Amino acid sequence: MFKSVLIANRGEIACRIMHTAKRLGMRTIAVYSVADADALHVLEADEAHLLGPAPANESYLRADKILEIAQYAHADCIHPGYGFLSENAEFAEACEDAGIVFVGPTAAAIRAMGLKDAAKKLMVGAGVPVVPGYHGADQDPKALAKEAAKIGYPVLIKAVAGGGGKGMRRVDDAKDFEAALNGAIREGEKAFGNGHVLIEKYIEKPRHIEIQVFADSHGNVVHLFERDCSLQRRHQKVVEEAPAPGMPDALRDVMGKAAVDAAKAIDYRGAGTIEFIVDASKALTADGFFFMEMNTRLQVEHPVTEEITGQDLVAWQFAVAAGEELPLSQVHLEIEGHAVEVRLYAENPSRKFLPSTGTLHHLKFPEEDGFIRIETGVTEGDTVSVYYDPMLAKVIAWDATREKAIDRLVTALRELEVAGVKTNASFLAEAVDHTAFRAGDIDTGFIENHLSDLVPAETGPGAVEKALAVIGLLCLRQGVTELAAAETLEPESPWAALDGFRIGGIAHERMTFTGDHGFEARIRYDDGDVILGIDGEEFDVEGELDEDGLTVAIDGEHHTAGVHFMADRLVLMHQARTYELSFADPLAPELAAEVGGAGLAAPMPGKIISVLAKAGDRVKRGQAIVVLEAMKMEHTLAAPADITIETIGAGPGDQVAEGMMIVTFAGN
C-alpha cells in the first residue's frame, strides 16, 4: 500500500479522501490556493503546499505545479478526487511518466469515454444497449436531417464532446432541426473545440440511473449496484439515492452486467460509473434502459453506494492503484438498506438559485450517528467564495428502508443551522419530503415539475419564529443580565434582572423588530410566567439559550432553533429555514455592559472577533465598536452615546474576562 498521497483537490472530497488515506496509514499531502489557506483540507493534512492564486486555472488545474509539488513532497501517488484534473488524460499520463501513481483509470480509458460517439460505438460492440440514433462521421447537415427523420421526432442532438447537458438540443419538429443543429454545433465548438454531433431518439420522462463499477489490473470487474440521480437541476445532481426506487432485482442484474461489460470493453481500471437513461414512462424493464455516458472518476454521490454495501470506495481505489486485487468479488457484494444523499449548496433558491457568498458566521451540522453522515470541507467562520463550486456539504442518511432513510434525512436537514450565507436546505427538505418523491414517482423533470412546492414564495417569520426570536433575545439579555447581576452586590435583587420587573405590578415591556418582516412584541411578566403578545395572539412561553441553541416551550409546545446574534440583527434558524431579524431593542445598550459612560466592559467572558473603530474616533450612539464571541454567539459592544473613543484595550483574537474594560471614552 502507498505510504503517502497528494490529494489534488479541495473541499469535501479532499477531506473525505484524507480520512481514508489516514486510516490506511498514509502521509497526506494537501495542495491549496491562496483562498483556501485556512481551509479544512489544509488543516487536516499532514503537510500542505501552496499552488497559487484563487482562480482554479492558477491553482487546482495547474497540473505542472501539482506534479512539481508531488515530486518535491515524495508523494507515492496522486488522488485527483472529482472535477478539476480527475478526467484529464494528459495529467494521468504525466503522473505515470513522473513515476507517481495516478489513483484513477488509465489515460487510454479516459480518452475512450471522452467522446460520446466513440463511447457509443464501444458500447454497441460490447452489447450494451444504446439509445436508437445516429452517431456516424457524416456531419453534413442534410445527411443529419435525414437521420433525424429516420429516427423520428422528438430527437435529441448532442455534441459528441459534450457532457452534463452542454451542447444538447431537443427537436420536436423537422422545421426546427437546422437551427437546433447549428446551435449544438456552435456550443460544441465553443465549449469543447469540437462541433461534431450525434442524434438520438428523445426518451420521454427519463430517469437517470447509474451503475458503480470497479475493475482491477487482474481482470476482475464488479458492479456495486445502482444509484438513482434523477433529481437534478440544470444537469447538476441535487438528490441521489441507492438503490433506485422500484428497481426490479432482475433488471438490476441485467444493468449491472451491462455496466461490467462496458468496463471490460475498454479494459477499465479503478472506479467508474456507467450512466444510463431509463424510460420511466412505463415499468422498468430490460428494454427500457440505454447507455448515456461513462464517468471515469469517483462520483460526488459515491457515499450512497458505500452506505448500502458497507464498502469504502476510496480504499478500493488505493488498493487497485497499488496493483492489488478487488477487495470483494461480485457474489460477496449485497445491498443492505437504503441511502439518500443531498447536496447542501450556498445558494438562494428564492432567487433562481443564485450562488450566495459570504462568511459562515454560524454553521451547525446534525449529529453524525450510524444513520446520518456528513461530508464537508467547511467549518464555521470560513468564507464561501466565488472561485469554486459553492457546495457546503453532502448530507447522507441510511436506514433499513427508503422511507426511514427519508425520514432521517428530513429531520437532519431541519436541524441544520447555517447563518451568513443562504442555502438550499429548505428546498432539499421539501424535495425529499415531497409525496411524489416518497412515492418513488421520480424522473429528471421532478424538480422543474414540482418547483412551486419546493421553493414556496419567500414568506417572513410566522408566529412561532417571531416568538422564538423574542425569546432568544430575552434569553441573551437574561444571560448577560445574570452575568452582570453576579457582579452587583445583590445579584438576587429584582433590579438586577432585565425582566421589566416593576414593584407591586405586573411588569411588561415591548420589543420591536424592524425591516421587511418587522413586528412588535409585547412581553408580560406575571408571577414568573412570561406571556408574549404578537400579531394579536398571546403565548405562554419559557425557554433557555445555551451552546446548543434555543430550547423553547410555546403554549406547552416544544421548539428548538439556532440563533446567532450579529450587530443589531438576530439570525434565527428553524426548520431548515433562516430568518434575519433586525431588532431595535431599547435596552440594547445593556448588552454593552456600559460602565457609567466611562467605557465599555466585556459583558461576559469571550474572544474579540473584530474591532470596528480606533482610538480618537468620534462614534454615534449605537455604533458597533467591538464584536465579541461568547456562548458561540456574536455580541456587539456599541457606543452608548455620541462620544469619542479614548482607548481600545484589546484586539481580534484576544480573550477577555467578563467586566474587563475594553473601550474607554474621552470626556463627553
Ligand code: MV4
Ligand atoms: C437524453 C435524454 C432523453 N433522451 N438522451 C442530459 C445530459 C446528459 N446526461 C444526457 N441527458 C439526457 N439525455 C435521450 N436520448 C434526457 C437527458 C436529460 C437528462 C438525463 C439525465 C439526467 C438529467 C437529465 C436532464 C435533462 C435531460
